[in-house]
Amino acid sequence: MATARDLMHDGCTCVKSTDSAGNAARLMAELGIGALPICGPDDKLKGMVTDRDLVLHVMAAGEDAEAYTVDRLPQGHLILADADEDVDTTIAKMKEHQVNRIPVLENGRLVGIISLQDISHRMPESVTGGLVESIRS
Secondary structure, X not given: OOEHHHHOEEOOOOEEOOOEHHHHHHHHHHHOOOEEEEEOOOOOEEEEEEHHHHHHHHHOOOOOOOOOEHHXXXXXXXXXXXXXXXXXXXXXXXXXXXXXXXXXXXXXXXXXXXXXXXXXXXXXXXXXXXXXXXXXX
């Protein structure tokens, strides 16, 4: 039985909740990714910031990216996976909540993220296709 841990990429880089949107954008560009976990001063996961968030809520809104902190971005309910949960459960969560990425926790600590790309590389095409279809609809 495959688990979320088997699909995730580990070694996540967090952006601090007090970091600027500009810093988050630079970090995404440097890492070649489209989303970052937001961690508070206690290093606990507080949310996620995506490149889309930065475009819609900072750039398009005319905000100063260096003065706008990522903790000001709208945060919905955070959908999480447990590192040891069955991969089918994780994918079902992604489908139900129509998310491209899901943070993975172990004992309450962020240990990785599973992205649509991770699933496409490690799961059958039919699984990936079903997930993409549910996210895009």
